[in-house]
Amino acid sequence: MKPFGKVTSKTVAVATSNVDTDQIIPARFLTTTDRDGLGDAAFRDWRFDKEGNTLDHPINDIDPDTHNILIAGDNFGCGSSREHAAWALDAFGVRAVISSSFGDIFKSNAVKNGLLPVEVDEATLDLLLSTPDRELTIDLEEEEIRFGNHVVSFATEPFARRCLLQGADPLSVLMDAVCDIEAYERENGKAL
């Protein structure tokens, strides 16, 4: 898995609340059998009109090298469980999303793809939304974000944090537990 340690970047702010995963990647792009190549599909209908002309939207400022931290309104990533949303954001160049809350399944998907959801209080979010294009550092080791003279701490689920910092793969950890899973099945009349 792609590790996440520390990221320093300029921010892009989208104040919209409840950005659902249908906005992050519309369903018509879900017929792929690959994880890769979904960058063009990210926020497709925010970025382009039906004819493919670029629309004026702050999300266009995302740049993997310079502007890879997205600040978004509350409840980002709600709705559909499609992991394509995390894949598309990653391919589009987003390394982390800062909001005051996230859709549960999106959050769980994001961390498995080296994309960090950072939950901050509403006052911090409002400040960041109102001052886009500012340099900000996200430090997962210290669990804090730093910008200007602000230091704001955040919490991450400890297992996800460990996997992100080490680039470790949760599936290997789960496969190490197969003995326990088998024992559970035997004891509970669920074995084959």
Place this chain on the structure above:
Amino acid sequence: MTGKTLFDKVWERNLVRDEAPDSPAILHVGLHLIHEVTTPQAFQVLAERGLKVRRPDLTLGTIDHSVPTLPAGKDGRLPYATTAAENQIDTLRTNCALHNIVLLDLDDPRRGIVHMVGPELGRTHPGTVVVCGDSHTSTHGAFGALAFGIGTTEVGHVLASQALFQRKPKTLRIVFDGTTAPGVTAKDMALTVIARLGMDGGTGYVLEYAGEAVRALSMEGRMTLCNLSIEAGARAGMVAPDQTTFDYLAGRPGIPEDWDAAIASWSELYSDDDAVFDKEITIDAATIVPMVTYGVSPHEAAPVNGNVPAASNANASEALDYMGLSGGEELSAIAVNRVFVGSCTNGRIEDLRQVAGLLRGKRVADHVSMLVVPGSAAVKKQAEDEGLDKVFVTAGAEWREPGCSMCIAMNGDKGAPGEVVVSTSNRNFRGRQGEGVRTILASPATAAASAVVGRLADPRQLEVT
């Protein structure tokens, strides 16, 4: 010691390893449902790592999201929206064959939307964990299962191990006191809950629906209620199993061999009187009326005979702009272009009977096109055996083959930009039913009444035959 909630009991029954500060719990999965859209990349991970599907017997595949609902053409070919969609379905066939997973393919009389087939086949069991790469997996909670949607990486985890990592969520009980009025359905109960909780009021919680009005619901109604839990942010919603549950499951092919032992064990699944919930809300069931949405998220819902609420912030006014509505407008004045009846929310036989009851002897308004899509092949057959298909067609609606259809608009069934679609599905997100489409969520009864009137309509004003 305080009592346990329904959720606590189900959680404990499926716990392989308890959670610790630095590691989540490991939960055993009793049923893993898979479909074409969220699985190819999971099987790819298995292939890359040389892993097998550990329990094909606890895995069930179906094809639903991008399947055409029109029959095959003269050349015998189904009208797929794209070759990519067809290829994705073929990929699922290959993967299921390779791993000995039963796939309910398009010619299988048991096939249907993923959340229809589990219950219909008796594979959704109370007290187990049911997962699927689909957020409306919460549907199966109607049986007292802990059922929730997962991402594709986790689909891979479950395929390989039949278990998954999970942090214990909080619990929220929603008690419906008293009974609902005639003409009020489970969909209206759900939209009332979502409007009350907001779009993220349930985030981090498992919901338990309880109270007299829930006990009075059929399994179909309970499934509708649990299905919509995710629209309030809750990954799972549950109803304690009871005689209604057992009667529904009895005789279905996938039920446990020792039925009496199963009933005895399932009968213990309820929240103890002294159980403590992290949060609890009570709703007076008698006050619930037919509800419709007016915005771009399911929580933006109001009584169909009321008005569009004024926008209170920038997000809400953007939503009204998208919908072409303004605050204060009467909802019943909204003209309708299209009506969709179907989906895992409201594509069951009970839903179709309600629609038929309102359409019988009437006609869909001239400027409205109406699509009725059964949720499964079994529902389609049942409806045809009852002659409901004739009622729909005589009224001027189209009767289709089963699938997700306009719920997600991946298969070519969709609305045109700017159209108002009254839909019995679950999401009114921007563009969900086609670019620029304005979706209004409603119950099957409200959808049928609106089709006949040509404007949003309260089904209680129409005669049922």
